[in-house]
Amino acid sequence: MPVKITFPHAGEYYVVFKDLMTNLGFEVVVPPPTSQRTLDLGVKYAPAQACLPFKITLGNLIEGIEKGADVVGMIGGKTGICRLAYYSEMYQKILADNGYSVDLLAVKVKKEFWDNLKKHQPELTFRQFIKTIRSFWRKLILFELIREKSLELRPYEVKKGDCTRIKRSFLQELEQTTDLSALKALRHKIIKGFASIPIDENRKVIKIGLVGEFFLLIDQFSTMNMEEFLGNNGILLKYSLSFSEFFIGSLKQKRFLDKYLPTHNHKVYQFAKEYITRPIGGHGRETIGEAVVFRQKGYDGVIHLYPFSCMPEVVAGSITSKVSVDWQIPILSICMDEHTGQAGFQTRLEAFTDMIKRKKFMPPQNENDIVHLEVSQ
């Protein structure tokens, strides 16, 4: 009997992970889409002050287990400063305490993943494993391409909803494609498909970079569909982090390269150095650095999202107001938790983006006006 595995949703990334797990020989149980019930389950079982990603992923896992899974797959290692490194231990404790007996499979770029995998899938050969990883990687890159394209084009689309529709159809196609060569062909199709969307290039669009906690950047439930809301309001969004970078970033070799070669992250760390000298866990240092990099690339503003009680991002959030003054870029720092209301959240986003639009398209009489945003929540 095949082992049934489930994993948390992270935005729409399940499309990619489902494929990975199926190819590795598991039977995949995709948990129902993240809903209010998911969050309620998470809030019920998780410690009160755990961070929002923990609560949502826990809810996902429980819903997956209810559907019959015996193993849960979860991103996360054992090293690091932030609480992510202790997630797996907490899942085990909370799930066991509440009568869900499951095994845990940590998905990560370490040898441990292979060892752990062998325990569940003794017949898996290394060759097959490498092949699976290769196709997983290609899919991941394609997925991110779809997402990026949809964010780039959404503010320009003539007919509202075109991007979302095309994105959805491509995601479906991606889910069904498994062949490596077919994936190559799909890449061209995606680029063509997005190019065929009628766009209005004369629109006044502002560019905003998104920085902050990794999960909130990819999950659309916890940010109340911010992607679409901002896109429809004429804002081009760009994420500072994606899953592919998350995986590569955990490699030692990558960190070594970043230290000495002029890679993107090298630049980020150089900029962040003035504010945060060493890694403080999570993506605290990246948040600061990426905000400055966005400024250098000519973005009009930065939105910083972090869950309540996230230790590294609270530090980064305090420092963003200094970064904002030093580099003359508006930064909105928003703290999210399960009580954040949609209306209030969207009002803040609107106010922020309206301010940037006004500044950009209607220059102030007094040129020396410095827009400095003091945000408190």
Added chain:
Amino acid sequence: MGNGKNKELPTSKIIGIPRGLSYYLDNFSWESFFHILGYEVEYSEDSSVETFETGNQFVGSDQCFPVKVYYGHVLSLLKKNNYIFIPQYTSMEEGTYCCPKVIALPQLIKNTIPQEINLLTVEIDLGREKFTRKNIRRLAMSLSQNPLRIFAAVNYFDKNRKRLPEEISSAEKFMGECQSNGKKGSIGVIGHPYALQDPFLNMGILNRLKEFGFDVVTSARYQRSYEQTDCPVYFSRRKPHWDFGRNILYAAESMLKDEKIQGIIFITYFGCGIDAFIEEIFNDSICGQKPYLGLTLDEHSGEAGLMTRIEAFTDMMIRKGGENRDAG
């Protein structure tokens, strides 16, 4: 010696050390260290409501209470003197980390207080000996030009840096510090080092317990769990990767096993990320066996409410003990 020949040397002979967070982490005496280099040390005053209020103006609202008070300490020192020393503790032993807020403390202070600060800082990672010594040497060289003094200071650090709290015999645990004879019994208090040592941060709970006639055993009295201890079980969970977390779990486990300790109080602060997870691990196990009170404090905690809870807890504890059934 810093006789003014080098312009980069501090102009003031006095260095301020704020008494909060990292001040309580280590038993290392920075005062003697700076004294060797020819500087006097000035500590900030005891924390009080004013300390908190001055600090609170500059802190992000979702920082935890101890950080807010720490800002107050820094600001009160800045009124007199703008050389402030904030050590950047990243790790107390190999493979662990301090809380991210403590790690980023010097940068946090520097980048959020608008006033100009001459910040002296040094990154201390007790798991990496060479790295730490290099940093200490650099700090000493920035403070003095006399090679003998620099050498002596670095040497002093090397010799004393491992003065972390030692494991003490169980008999001694009940003797020290306690003023009362503890006729009513002993209570174990678990918390971060700064929570236990600063009476303002813990709202005077420790003193109040002593007044009530209890012996108080704090988690600071338990060793920072080393590998060789016979108690690596941590409630049969994987070792947490935070120093504070390990200390708290180890202390909780030891107190639970110690028959002399009748009740356990856990002090944490609202918004503390580490404690949110750590408490979840031990509170079920403790609740089944011993009276347990988890206190989450912040700047809005009222003293009357808190004392009522503690009184209720101690009464319950006494009643459960069976010896003083008439009490409470």
